[in-house]
Amino acid sequence: MRYDVTLQRCGLSAVFDLKGAADALRNWAGDMLPPLPDHPNTRTGGGGVELYHIGRKHWLARAPLAQEEVLEAQLKPDACPAEISIVRVSDTLSFFRITGPDASQVMAIACPLDLHETVFGADAVTYSELFGLKALVLRCEGGFECAVEQSFGDMVEDYLTLSCRQKPV
Amino acid sequence: MLLIPCPFCGARSESEFIYGGPVRAARPDPNVVSDADWVDYLTVVPNPLGPVQEHWWHARGCGEWLTIWRDTRTHDIVEAPDEIE
Numbered sequence: 001m002r003y004d005v006t007l008q009r010c011g012l013s014a015v016f017d018l019k020g021a022a023d024a025l026r027n028w029a030g031d032m033l034p035p036l037p038d039h040p041n042t043r044t045g046g047g048g049v050e051l052y053h054i055g056r057k058h059w060l061a062r063a064p065l066a067q068e069e070v071l072e073a074q075l076k077p078d079a080c081p082a083e084i085s086i087v088r089v090s091d092t093l094s095f096f097r098i099t100g101p102d103a104s105q106v107m108a109i110a111c112p113l114d115l116h117e118t119v120f121g122a123d124a125v126t127y128s129e130l131f132g133l134k135a136l137v138l139r140c141e142g143g144f145e146c147a148v149e150q151s152f153g154d155m156v157e158d159y160l161t162l163s164c165r166q167k168p169v
Numbered sequence: 170m171l172l173i174p175c176p177f178c179g180a181r182s183e184s185e186f187i188y189g190g191p192v193r194a195a196r197p198d199p200n201v202v203s204d205a206d207w208v209d210y211l212t213v214v215p216n217p218l219g220p221v222q223e224h225w226w227h228a229r230g231c232g233e234w235l236t237i238w239r240d241t242r243t244h245d246i247v248e249a250p251d252e253i254e
């Protein structure tokens with residue numbers, strides 16, 4: 001029997017890697033970005049841009065791929081002050097969506113995180129593993145979104161497809 | 170499988186981490202220590218029967234380096250021994 005999930009390969013998003021002290025980032029890009037999430041492994045959003053707090057002094061800004069050039073023009077990675085770093089990394093991450101009633105069952109096969117909603121809430125986002133590969137994991141409407149290094153995209157799609165097939169009876 | 174406490178992420182599966190070796194003594198001044206102590210420093214890795222302090226890297230996570238105390242007899246993560254604190 002198959003798990004009751006929908007697996008969707010979403011491909012690339014516009015993603016910018018932001019590093020530095022929160023105040024320095026706010027000074028440079030505060031107007032173009034949603035408020036910086038304060039708590040580790042949480043996110044904020046606004047104006048079509050989402051901000052993920054994925055490490056100490058480390059954030060990802062994500063938007064639909066169509067917004068990439070606009071966002072780059074606003075963030076001006078080439079001109080930013082030396083105490084912060086802004087790097088376009090859109091090409092490095094391939095995104096997947098796993099949604100439906102059994103989404104958490106399939107995620108439990110792929111990922112060692114405790115994804116119960118009391119632990120991994122609606123605004124949670126973190127780097128973890130998917131089939132042993134470093135992966136970004138977050139909640140989305142009706143399930144989970146994950147992203148892996150894009151060169152692993154085909155392989156992870158195969159793994160996820162196989163995982164969806166093998167519901168124990 | 171260990172659940173390792175990351176200072177940024179909280180408790181996470183050992184599989185997300187890479188072992189960074191035991192915490193070693195500070196490098197002595199080679200001009201001051203005896204040859205035997207210098208060779209000890211260079212070649213002898215801490216390997217006690219009991220609590221050992223270790224570096225771990227949250228490589229498939231937030232990227233943080235951290236240290237824990239692990240008891241080699243039980244594989245449990247433990248508090249730092251009293252004489253260290």
Ligand SMILES: [Zn+2]
Pocket residue numbers: 175176177178179227230231232233
């Ligand atoms: Zn961490």
